[in-house]
Amino acid sequence: MKKYTLNIVFVLLCAGVVLASQYKLLDRYILTVLMLMGINIIFATSLNLVNGNMREFSCGHAGFACVGAYVGSVLSVLLFTANKYTGQPLLSPSLAPLLFPVIMLAAALVSAVFGLLVALPSFKTRDDYLAIITIAANFIIISIIENSEQIAEQIFGAKSFGTFINGSRGFSGMKRTVNAMNDVAHIPWMEIWVILGACFCVFVLYRLVTSTYGKGIDAVAQDEIAAEIMSVDTKRTKLIAFMVSSGLAGISGVLYAHIYGYVNASSFGILRSTEALVMVYLGGMGSLSGCIMAAIAFTVLVEALRPGLRFLNDNMHYLGMLPDGYEISEVWRWVIIPLILFLLMQFRPEGLLGNRELTHVFPKLKNWFTLR
Amino acid sequence: MSLLEVKxxxxxxxxxTAVTDFNMALEEHQIIGLIGPNGAGKTTVFNLVSGFYKPTEGSISFEGRDMRPYPPHAITALGMARTFQNIRLWNDMSVLDNIRISQHHRLGYGVVDAILHTRKYKESERSIERTAREILEVMQLSDYAEECPKNLPYGLQRRVELARALSTKPKVLLLDEPAAGLNSVDVEGLIQLIRWIFDEFKISIWMIEHQMKVVMTLCEYLMVVNFGKTIAQGTPREIQNNPEVIEAYLGDGAV
Structure with missing residues (x-):
């Protein structure tokens, strides 16, 4: 029994969150932060496959999440809710809870195809060149979506599909899908989907990187020439890693869009990509457990700085250390967070765990859980 | 038909022009050597044969098959393995993983199998693990299975690289300066090891080597290149007394 302890603790924690949400024991804000945590875990661990395990430098991860968010949102709105494009929902809204995972997978698939499109021209390049390509891809995806309305209106007319996704005004209506799920059974669906999504993502990544197939990715990272000579199909390996990474990012996008019920391309800009980078480098490149911890820590930190800065502001005013006219605003969060990254690179450039897993640092931990 | 033919x-x-009109043939179960001064184009020949460069002119065939269209990993899968002059092991993973990954061409499963742990995945991983353990056992490396190569002494790293090349189950083994950086005791051990591999695995070996002792003891046939041209070939005895070879090594007017 001992070796299932942590597994049971984890299941109980998840069940606790779901139950707390069901019986309104937890504040809505705290629940949102918890769900963001799950989304960030998906977002960061998926990038870790490329930036950590493969040691490439992809900087446009949010672009793929954006693709996933839009594909998932459009599908869910078209299929399960009354909308201005098809009028009536295409499928019975009562199917929503059943088909939501299918939507997530479909979005992941489309994101993976986008990942493939970015990975193909990047074969000849590595390092900084790939970074530039991925930043460019991120910008292209955002600009296309933001301008889709105008483009579609001019080419296909005002009632076309392109105008339906609303361009820069953002796309909404996913709350109605969530409501449709609630009509079937009144349980906290989004909390459940986020937990399942994060578990799915970590499960996929764990199994991939521990298989001999997936270790080819590490081989490519450590010595690409040796990998190619020792029978690893390096091109294919890179493609697969890129596709899995962008596909999982797509899932994080779908969940993000459905939590808020609203999605806007501008929230998947370069800043969001940078957040993924921060989490990966904070946790340690190539360390799945480090990345999960970093995602949790990062989410908590970003939220804790809101009251933290307020507290600082009030007290410094009280002590007379700040001039009366000046308030420390929340914008300072984006000074403090990059500063943490700055200090990290100075004093612990390999991240919290380096490329080791938590079980390498605490070998006894292995006795307390089972992963297969 | 020879096992490996370069025409x-x-x-x-x-x-x-790094290599000019290079010809060679390697028969089954034969050890030949390729020698020549630094920068003579020896490693370029290996890079051509293992598929890293595609020849500007000429053809390379392995078991009668034209090798030019194949990428390096496919050539390895067909039965040609090599080691590197400067050891290129994957330093941040265990010796066992090094040996496992170099069997990538025999995996026979894809991403989905890896994620779902299908029967195909389990069987393949088991067989790869078994082969890896066997290779480590015969190469007397079992004790270091969990070590990272970077923590091993140089001589052992050479041995791991040989084990890694052997784990691809090659028919031809290309050794690029296997004795580089070894002391005289280690060189003696290496000669015996290569001889043993040659007898045990019944493979063909083609090696580049600077240390005359190694090639003279091991090789049945030697080729000498200088400035990309083959200047002599024959048995070690013939090569030793060839005035052109002596000139290439010792300089003009030495004879």
Whole structure:
């Protein structure tokens, strides 16, 4: 029994969150932060496959999440809710809870195809060149979506599909899908989907990187020439890693869009990509457990700085250390967070765990859980 | 038909001709050596044969098959393995993983199998693990299975690299300066090891080596290149007394 302890603790924690949400024991804000945590875990661990395990430098991860968010949102709105494009929902809204995972997978698939499109021209390049390509891809995806309305209106007319996704005004209506799920059974669906999504993502990544197939990715990272000579199909390996990474990012996008019920391309800009980078480098490149911890820590930190800065502001005013006219605003969060990254690179450039897993640092931990 | 045949291969890099009209044939179960001064184009020949460069002119065939269209990993899968002059192991993973990954061409499963742990995945991983353990056992490396190569002494790293090449189950083994950086005791051990591998695995070996002792003891046949041209070939005895070879090594007027 001992070796299932942590597994049971984890299941109980998840069940606790779901139950707390069901019986309104937890504040809505705290629940949102918890769900963001799950989304960030998906977002960061998926990038870790490329930036950590493969040691490439992809900087446009949010672009793929954006693709996933839009594909998932459009599908869910078209299929399960009354909308201005098809009028009536295409499928019975009562199917929503059943088909939501299918939507997530479909979005992941489309994101993976986008990942493939970015990975193909990047074969000849590595390092900084790939970074530039991925930043460019991120910008292209955002600009296309933001301008889709105008483009579609001019080419296909005002009632076309392109105008339906609303361009820069953002796309909404996913709350109605969530409501449709609630009509079937009144349980906290989004909390459940986020937990399942994060578990799915970590499960996929764990199994991939521990298989001999997936270790080819590490081989490519450590010595690409040796990998190619020792029978690893390096091109294919890179493609697969890129596709899995962008596909999982797509899932994080779908969940993000459905939590808020609203999605806007501008929230998947370069800043969001940078957040993924921060989490990966904070946790340690190539360390799945480090990345999960970093995602949790990062989410908590970003939220804790809101009251933290307020507290600082009030007290410094009280002590007379700040001039009366000046308030420390929340914008300072984006000074403090990059500063943490700055200090990290100075004093612990390999991240919290380096490329080791938590079980390498605490070998006894292995006795307390089972992963297969 | 020879196992490996290189015919009229010329390799140019821009204006530089690294290899000119290179010909060789390697029979089954034969050890041959390729020697020559630094920069003579020996490693370029290996890079051509293992598929890293595509020859500007000429053809390379392995078991009667034209090798030019194949990428390096496919050539390895067909039965040609090599080691590197400067050891290129994956330093941040265990010796066992090094040996496991180099069997990538025999995996026979894809991403989905890896994620779902299908029967195909389990069988394949088991067989790869078994092969890896066997290779480590015969190469007397079992004690270091969990070590990272970077923590091993140089001589052992050479041995791990040989084990890694052997784990691809090659028919031809290309050794690029296997004795580089070894002391005289280690060189003695290496000679015995290569001889043993040659007898045990019944493979063909083609090696580049600077240390005359190694090639003279091991090789049945030697080829000498200088400035990309083959200047002599024959048995070690013939080569030793060839005035052109002596000139290439010791300089003009030495004879």
């Amino acid at each position: 009229h291969v010329t390799q140019r890099f821009g204006g530089l």
